[in-house]
């Protein structure tokens with residue numbers, strides 16, 4: 283990755299750690315994927331597409347990059363899945379403790395184990411909104427608890443996990459799922475109220491982990507394990523808008539972009555999704571300032587630990 287590169291090529295003044303509200307951590311990791319390799323190329327393809335994207339969001343009438351986005355060095359630890367997860371955990375927690383809105387771009391989904399662990403340590407009563415084609419609830423897979431098939435196992439033990447878009451799982455995972463908190467794609471297809479039902483299951487603080495294979499392969503072919511019957515663009519945005527406006531989203535990750543040489547449309551979808559989510563976070567929060575629950579809408583952190591904040595280098 284180039285040095286002095288900024289997210290989306292934004293001017294330096296919006297890309298400094300000191301003033302940026304958002305931190306973006308790229309994790310080009312693909313150590314445990316089982317079928318198509320290539321998620322390690324995801325962050326680079328995402329950043330390239332982001333640099334070719336227009337930064338005015340029509341829908342929210344905003345230029346959210348002006349809130350500031352600091353792009354970190356990529357987390358490249360890959361000596362073992364466990365070491366990668368710990369490196370991501372440490373890096374994520376470091377920036378949460380600097381009071382940043384932390385976002386992560388992967389990489390395969392096992393990266394989220396470290397990210398979610400950090401958010402769970404820093405926020406009370408955390409819900410994890412897991413948008414994915416797969417449940418990812420295996421305790422162990424191919425000898426590791428840090429496999430992509432295990433991405434949500436630990437979160438499911440420690441946080442309130444709500445799963446959306448699911449259409450593929452192993453029968454062994456049936457004992458791990460919570461029927462009230464799993465929204466299968468085949469049910470969502472015929473239930474016009476699924477968005478409200480998901481909202482009902484989410485506590486006030488929400489971390490979103492977004493596996494891009496939740497999307498239908500017709501609009502997101504570049505992912506490791508494409509499954510038919512996924513989410514489409516506008517229903518996804520409508521759902522995310524609801525979540526960002528009605529809950530305190532404390533951070534998010536976007537995982538499993540597995541870029542394809544011939545078709546760049548998936549890279550652009552991922553770039554646009556990231557920017558939309560930032561736009562919703564800051565624009566919908568600002569619009570909510572008159573709400574009763576000011577603490578939530580201004581994004582204050584109810585459970586803040588400064589124990590790791592020993593590197594006050596700014």
Ligand SMILES: [Mn+2]
Pocket residue numbers: 414415416493495496
């Ligand atoms: Mn998946």
